[in-house]
Every structure is written in structure tokens, then in C-alpha cells.
Amino acid sequence: MVHEWALAEAIAEYIEQQAKGRPVKKLVISLGVLQSIDREILDFALKNILDERNVRIGSIEYVDEEVVLRCKRCGYEWKPSMNEVDESIREAIHFVPEAVYSYFKCPRCGSRDFEIESGRGISIKEMVFDEHPK
Amino acid sequence: MNTQSDPRLLVIPQRLAGVKHIVPVMSSKGGVGKTLLSTLLALAGADKKLKVGLLDLDFTNPSTHIVLGIDPASIQPVEEKGVIPPIIHGIKYMTLAIYTGENPTPLRGSAINDAFLEILAITRWGELDYLFIDTPPGLSDPQLNLLTYLPSRIEPLVVATPSPLAIRSVEKLLKVLIEGNYKITGLVENMSNNSKLLKIAEKYNVKYLGSIPYYNNIDGLIGNLEALRSSQFYGKIIHILKGIIRA
Numbered sequence: 346m347v348h349e350w351a352l353a354e355a356i357a358e359y360i361e362q363q364a365k366g367r368p369v370k371k372l373v374i375s376l377g378v379l380q381s382i383d384r385e386i387l388d389f390a391l392k393n394i395l396d397e398r399n400v401r402i403g404s405i406e407y408v409d410e411e412v413v414l415r416c417k418r419c420g421y422e423w424k425p426s427m428n429e430v431d432e433s434i435r436e437a438i439h440f441v442p443e444a445v446y447s448y449f450k451c452p453r454c455g456s457r458d459f460e461i462e463s464g465r466g467i468s469i470k471e472m473v474f475d476e477h478p479k
Numbered sequence: 480m481n482t483q484s485d486p487r488l489l490v491i492p493q494r495l496a497g498v499k500h501i502v503p504v505m506s507s508k509g510g511v512g513k514t515l516l517s518t519l520l521a522l523a524g525a526d527k528k529l530k531v532g533l534l535d536l537d538f539t540n541p542s543t544h545i546v547l548g549i550d551p552a553s554i555q556p557v558e559e560k561g562v563i564p565p566i567i568h569g570i571k572y573m574t575l576a577i578y579t580g581e582n583p584t585p586l587r588g589s590a591i592n593d594a595f596l597e598i599l600a601i602t603r604w605g606e607l608d609y610l611f612i613d614t615p616p617g618l619s620d621p622q623l624n625l626l627t628y629l630p631s632r633i634e635p636l637v638v639a640t641p642s643p644l645a646i647r648s649v650e651k652l653l654k655v656l657i658e659g660n661y662k663i664t665g666l667v668e669n670m671s672n673n674s675k676l677l678k679i680a681e682k683y684n685v686k687y688l689g690s691i692p693y694y695n696n697i698d699g700l701i702g703n704l705e706a707l708r709s710s711q712f713y714g715k716i717i718h719i720l721k722g723i724i725r726a
């Protein structure tokens with residue numbers, strides 16, 4: 346599952362733009378559990394790409410974000426356990442999280458019209474720059 | 480969300496950098512032949528030894544794979560710092576159906592946008608002469624994603640039938656494209672025995688790429704590439720492709 350690299354490039358591009366030459370002291374990345382991102386690969390890719398672009402980086406912290414789905418039809422909220430999901434389905438959702446709508450349904454009313462309240466994919470939670478680099 | 484705030488938007492231009500022409504096949508009215516046209520244009524391009532890609536953006540009802548006669552769930556795209564689209568009948572091909580199979584996939588606008596950004600951010604098209612895009616009907620999230628996020632890259636091809644119901648809707652689409660200064664590839668008139676829409680093309684100063692008659696037998700050929708290739712319909716497609724290449 347090395348499409349993490351493609352997502353790392355997107356994040357690196359974003360960080361580079363935001364950093365405007367400043368070193369990044371601290372970065373917190375949230376990993377939505379729905380997308381089953383391989384943390385090691387993402388971390389390796391991100392550090393590599395940032396290094397290539399001469400963006401200095403202190404610490405990168407990863408936090409898992411639990412999957413919470415909420416049905417728009419009946420309001421039911423549930424937290425599916427991705428570990429119990431069939432491997433091929435997990436793989437599909439890994440590539441395009443919206444594939445979830447073709448596999449998951451509201452356990453209460455059967456509706457596929459639910460919202461991903463949290464835990465979809467990768468996002469940057471916090472970025473601290475070193476304003477006065479030595 | 481503006482055009483800066485989502486990291487995925489920042490890599491999409493790079494993913495498409497090797498593509499010479501991005502041609503979304505569009506119509507605000509449904510059922511006019513976008514899927515058939517986009518898929519066969521890609522096939523005709525591949526037959527002509529052009530480097531072509533086909534992207535199915537009709538996420539809630541992907542159907543280009545039906546024209547190509549393949550089972551999308553059986554496709555395993557190669558991963559290499561992203562997703563390398565599989566080559567189907569000489570076409571680099573990407574569709575959400577690879578991941579959703581034949582399951583129903585109802586999506587709200589926000590989910591359509593997320594799927595759009597995700598697929599475009601991870602797919603490495605490489606070098607292409609043409610990337611044809613099948614789009615769903617309408618003028619809403621799926622179409623606006625193309626118009627807003629790839630304004631200077633897309634060269635829309637507009638399809639319409641000569642029905643009075645379709646003419647009004649094609650004019651609205653053309654207005655939006657002209658107001659936004661898009662480079663329009665041209666207009667195709669489908670299921671028509673004359674050139675009724677030539678007037679519309681002239682009115683909006685777009686290239687009239689030709690008209691395709693209504694062929695009774697076409698549904699019987701879908702999914703059968705050899706039969707499609709030897710059909711009169713395909714002859715028309717080749718003619719239209721030549722017009723696109725000349726443009």
C-alpha cells in the first residue's frame with residue numbers, strides 16, 4: 346500500500362507553502378482510521394520529501410482519529426471497527442474513503458446517507474514554526 | 480474551501496502535468512451519449528496509437544467499464560508512489576468502480592468532492608496526449624470540481640441531442656463555459672439525422688465536431704469491442720476524433 350507516498354507529497358507541498366522558509370518545529374498529523382493509512386510509510390515518505398525540499402522539521406506526531414458515522418435519515422451514530430471489516434473492503438476504502446458508501450449502511454435503518462463525522466483520512470492538526478531559527 | 484486550503488489540490492496539477500489535453504465530455508442534460516462518446520473516443524485514440532486515458536467521474540453511476548466490457552472489481556491498479564492506472568484496451572483507465580464494484584454508491588456533494596480530490600491526487604497518469612473524462616449530467620458538484628479546480632487545464636467537449644429539451648440545456652452549459660473563458664474543444668450532436676445544432680455552435684462560436692445519427696442496434700454492441708469497432712457509430716467517432724486532433 347504505497348499510495349501513501351502520493352498523499353505525503355500533497356502534505357509536504359502544503360507544509361512547504363505554509364512554512365515559507367521557516368523550519369517546522371512541530372507537526373501533528375491526524376490519521377482518520379477509516380483510511381487505514383500505514384503510519385510508517387507515510388512518515389518515511391513525508392520525511393524524505395521534506396528533506397529533498399530542504400524543509401527542516403523537528404518532530405512529527407501522529408494521532409489516530411476514531412471513525413464516527415452519523416445517519417442523516419434516523420440520526421443514529423456509530424463507530425465501526427475497521428479491524429472487523431473484510432480485507433478487500435478495507436483496501437478499497439483505503440484508496441478512496443468514499444467507497445465506504447458502497448459498503449456501509451446505517452445499522453439501525455439501512456440508509457447509506459450517513460455523514461463521516463470524524464476519522465475519514467489524513468489532515469494536519471497542528472503546525473508550529475520556528476520563527477527565530479539559529 | 481478555496482483553491483489553496485486542501486493539500487490534495489496542490490499535487491493535482493503535478494499529476495496532470497504530463498497530459499497534453501484534458502477533455503471532459505459534458506452535457507447538463509442526461510442520456511445524450513456522454514459515456515458512449517467519451518469511452519469510444521478514448522478507444523479510437525488508442526487504436527490510432529495516441530496515448531490516451533479515460534477517467535470516469537460519474538461516481539454514483541460509473542458505466543464506462545460497461546462499454547469497455549470489463550469487470551472493474553477484477554482490476555488491480557499498480558501502486559508506485561500513488562496509483563498507476565491499469566491499461567485496458569490500450570487506454571489508461573481510472574474509475575471509482577475499481578473500488579466500489581457494482582455496489583450502489585449514493586454520494587452527497589461533499590463526498591463527491593472528496594472522492595474527486597482523492598482520485599486526482601493519487602492517480603499518476605504519466606504522459607498522455609488526451610485524457611477523456613466521462614462526466615455525469617448536470618451542472619453541480621462533479622462538473623464544478625472540474626471547472627473550479629482545473630480551469631486552465633480542461634478543454635470541455637459538449638454533447639447534445641437536437642431535442643428542444645436538450646437545446647436549452649446545452650445553451651446554459653455553453654454560457655457558463657464561455658463566461659469562464661474555458662477552452663471549448665467543440666460541440667457534438669448525437670442521435671440526430673441533421674445538423675440542427677450547427678446554428679448553436681455558430682451562435683456561441685464553438686467548433687461543430689459533427690453529428691451522429693441514431694443507430695438502432697447500438698445497445699446490442701455495448702461491451703463488445705470488436706462489434707463496436709466495426710460499427711457505423713465508431714466510424715463517426717473516428718471522424719469526431721480527427722476534428723478534435725485538428726483543433
Ligand SMILES: Nc1ncnc2c1ncn2[C@@H]1O[C@H](COP(=O)(O)OP(=O)(O)OP(=O)(O)O)[C@@H](O)[C@H]1O
Nearest residue numbers: 509510511512513514515616670691692693694697
Ligand atoms: N447515436 C446513438 N444511437 C443510438 N443510441 C445511442 C446513441 N448514442 C447513445 N445511445 C444510447 O443512449 C443511451 C444513453 O447513452 P449514454 O449512457 O452514453 O448517455 P450519457 O449522456 O452518458 O447518459 P447519463 O447522462 O445518464 O450519463 C444508451 O443506451 C446509449 O446506448
Ligand SMILES: [Mg+2]
Nearest residue numbers: 513514537614
Ligand atoms: Mg453517462
Ligand SMILES: [Zn+2]
Nearest residue numbers: 416419451454
Ligand atoms: Zn439510520
